[in-house]
Amino acid sequence: MWLENLKLKIFSLAKIPMISYCKSKLIYIDEQKVQIMLPLTRRTKNHHNSMYMGALAVGADIAGGYLAYYKTRKENKKVSLAFKSMKGEFLKRPEADVVFTCDQGDVIDNMLEETFRTGQRINKDVEIVATCPTLHGDEPMAVIHLTLSLKAIKK
Template identity: 25%
Template sequence: MNKAFFKSLMTTQLPIAWIAGVRLNQWEENKVSTKVKFGFLNQNPFKSMFWAVQGMAAEFSSGLMVNAKIQSSGEDISMLVIGMQAKFLKKAVGKIIFTCDQGEEIEAAIREAVATKQGVMLTVKSRGVDEQNDIVSEFEFTWTFKVR
């Protein structure tokens, strides 16, 4: 994954996230981060970032890694978010970076789904931090994996 491919994916598959300002920040084998900058198009009436924009950026940080791990497994596996929880700890203004660093756990869940041919659920966390490195929000996404 690189920034050009991410832009292509976003503008063709989910343009609302691109318009809201969701961008790829960093890609590593077991850690993916996205960023979004507070602005006119993603604000709420309280002069902070709308919670759904934070949710999109957070989901992408986990979902991109989930998709990459499925592709590298070589198996035909479905992936789906079946649950989400969020905590909002500080007003989201400025640039917010959402990071998911659970690549190894995602890989293990995919291996389990392949080995057992059963659906496997995994809750993955994405934490959003501001430019002062303060946590502004935390999202937990429950992903399910199943071999088709």
Template identity: 25%
Template sequence: MEFTLKKMNTYLMFKLPSAFICGVKLKELDSEKAVVSVQHKWLNQNPFNSMYFAVQSMAAELSTGAIVIKKIKESGREISMLVTNHQGAFTKKATGLIKFTCKDGALIDEALKRTVETGDGQKITMKSIGIDENGDQVSVYEFEWSVKLKSK
């Protein structure tokens, strides 16, 4: 099955409707990198007229998770994935168009290889950085993903 941006964004609409409603969109995806965008607007703002942290978290998580999903699909194996921990830091008020980028695709390859070879679950930590339209960092997240073979 071919993995496309359109399929992923359709998946988002049905499986993560709150992210879809808030305007989270996958814009780029390859084996090494994913870019997710979200536009600050009334629906996703906080009382301080900036983007609510939970919306930033959804976009950042998708930038890491999309790569994991892509690589699991490409492996042809039955592998489960789950966020087991995350951290976020906010460095600037998030307004306008924010793009979250994760460049940790290589980390997933090794974790998937180890879980297939050993049958043991593996954990990887992936980083996503949120940048505004001026090129300023607004937030940075780290998501710990657990991957393991599904039980038969």
């Protein structure tokens, strides 16, 4: 896991500094699921002492995209990865460290297979659930839907 965290840190510093600024940490990854933790700090909290909506968007972005990045890297392939839309339901104030979980590895596998087969850009929604395990266990604080957009890059 430390190696994946190092890769996330290097990627974020080089490509998306906001991810690094929020001090994100990869806590779990396999073929089906990824979990990213964002600490509730001065950098991520709002005036209500809960996680700022922008920080929630950063966490969802990482959880929604990192699984696709992980899978393509394992297969030594490249994709153009972007998000086309975002819809969030904010259910409860996240007043502690937040864990973002995306367990849609099968959806991402199908997208990758289709884009490498057709060469076309593939867009599908992925769901990210934000929880505060230290305060509320698995109760969702937010449910965020991102439209993940993948296109194979020819070598």
